Amino acid sequence: MEDFQYHAPGSVDAAVSLLRDAEDGKVVAGGMSLLPLMKLGLAAPGGLVSLGKVSGLDGIADRGSEIEVGALCTHAQVAAAEIVRERIPALAAMAEGIGDAQVRNRGTIGGSVAHNDPAADYPAACLALGATIATDRREIAADDFFLGMFFTALEEDEVITAVRFPVPTRAGWAKFPNPASKYAVAGVMAADGPAGVRVAVTGASGDGVFRVAEMEAALASSFEPASVAGVSVSAEAMLSDDAAGPEYRAHLVTVMAKRAVEEA
Numbered sequence: 001m002e003d004f005q006y007h008a009p010g011s012v013d014a015a016v017s018l019l020r021d022a023e024d025g026k027v028v029a030g031g032m033s034l035l036p037l038m039k040l041g042l043a044a045p046g047g048l049v050s051l052g053k054v055s056g057l058d059g060i061a062d063r064g065s066e067i068e069v070g071a072l073c074t075h076a077q078v079a080a081a082e083i084v085r086e087r088i089p090a091l092a093a094m095a096e097g098i099g100d101a102q103v104r105n106r107g108t109i110g111g112s113v114a115h116n117d118p119a120a121d122y123p124a125a126c127l128a129l130g131a132t133i134a135t136d137r138r139e140i141a142a143d144d145f146f147l148g149m150f151f152t153a154l155e156e157d158e159v160i161t162a163v164r165f166p167v168p169t170r171a172g173w174a175k176f177p178n179p180a181s182k183y184a185v186a187g188v189m190a191a192d193g194p195a196g197v198r199v200a201v202t203g204a205s206g207d208g209v210f211r212v213a214e215m216e217a218a219l220a221s222s223f224e225p226a227s228v229a230g231v232s233v234s235a236e237a238m239l240s241d242d243a244a245g246p247e248y249r250a251h252l253v254t255v256m257a258k259r260a261v262e263e264a
C-alpha cells in the first residue's frame with residue numbers, strides 16, 4: 001500500500017475542501033470497497049478523507065412520499081430500520097442480503113452507490129425505485145447517476161449526503177448471490193411506484209446496472225410474475241466469470257425478475 005495523508009474532518013464542507021486540496025484525494029466511508037483496492041495496489045489516493053466524524057449523515061427519515069437515507073447509513077441500519085421495513089420492505093430485504101454481517105455493519109449506502117460496482121445491490125434499488133442522490137452541491141436522479149461499471153456522474157470532489165427513495169405502491173427484490181462473496185450474479189428489483197413500473201438488474205451486465213424495457217411494458221399491462229416469465233434478455237453484454245457464463249446469467253435475470261414480482 002502506498003503512503004497517504006489521512007484526514008477526519010467534522011463537516012461535509014471541510015471534507016470537500018480537503019478533497020480539493022489533496023493530490024488525488026478520495027473519500028472513505030466504510031472502507032469495504034476502497035481499502036481492498038488500496039491493499040491490492042489498484043487505488044493509491046494521496047489523501048484519504050474519512051467521513052467518520054461528519055455528523056448528520058447517518059439518519060433515516062420519513063419524508064412522507066419519500067424515505068431519506070443518510071449517506072453514512074450502513075446496510076445493517078437500513079435492513080433494521082422500522083420505517084424502511086414498513087414502507088419499502090423490498091429495500092430492507094435488499095440491504096439484509098448484502099455480503100456478510102461484517103460488510104453490512106461497515107459498508108454504507110453512500111459508498112455503495114458512489115462505487116457503482118456492477119454486482120452491487122443498491123444501484124438496482126435506486127434505479128427501480130427512481131431514487132434521487134443528494135450531494136453537497138446538487139440532486140442527481142438515479143437515471144442520470146449510474147453511467148457504467150464503476151462510473152457515476154459524481155465529480156472528483158463531490159460528496160454524497162443522502163439517497164431519497166420514493167415510496168412505491170409495491171416493490172420486490174430477488175438476488176442469485178455468488179456463494180462466496182454474496183455479490184449478485186444476477187439481482188433484480190421490480191417496482192411499481194411514482195417513477196412508473198420499473199425493472200432494474202444488477203450483477204449481470206458488464207455495463208453495470210440496467211433496466212429491462214420489455215419487462216416493464218409487460219408489467220405495466222399486468223403486474224404479475226407470468227408477465228415477465230417469458231421475457232428473455234440478450235446474453236450478448238452479460239458478464240462471464242467463475243460463477244456464471246453469459247447465457248446462464250441472462251437466464252437468471254428472467255428467473256430473478258419473476259421472483260422479484262412475486263415478492264412485490
Ligand SMILES: Cc1cc2nc3c(=O)[nH]c(=O)nc-3n(C[C@H](O)[C@H](O)[C@H](O)COP(=O)(O)OP(=O)(O)OC[C@H]3O[C@@H](n4cnc5c(N)ncnc54)[C@H](O)[C@@H]3O)c2cc1C
Nearest residue numbers: 029030031032033034099107108110111114120121160182
Ligand atoms: C466480502 C464483501 C462482500 C460484499 N458483498 C456485497 C453484496 O452482496 N452486495 C453489495 O451491494 N455490496 C457488497 N459488498 C460491497 C459493500 O456493500 C461496500 O460496503 C460498498 O460497496 C462500499 O461502501 P463503503 O461505505 O464501504 O465505501 P468505501 O469503501 O469507503 O468507498 C467506496 C467508494 O465510494 C466513495 N465514497 C464513499 N462514500 C462516499 C460519499 N458519501 N460520497 C462520495 N463518494 C463516496 C469512495 O471514495 C470510494 O471510491 C461487499 C464487500 C465485501 C468486502
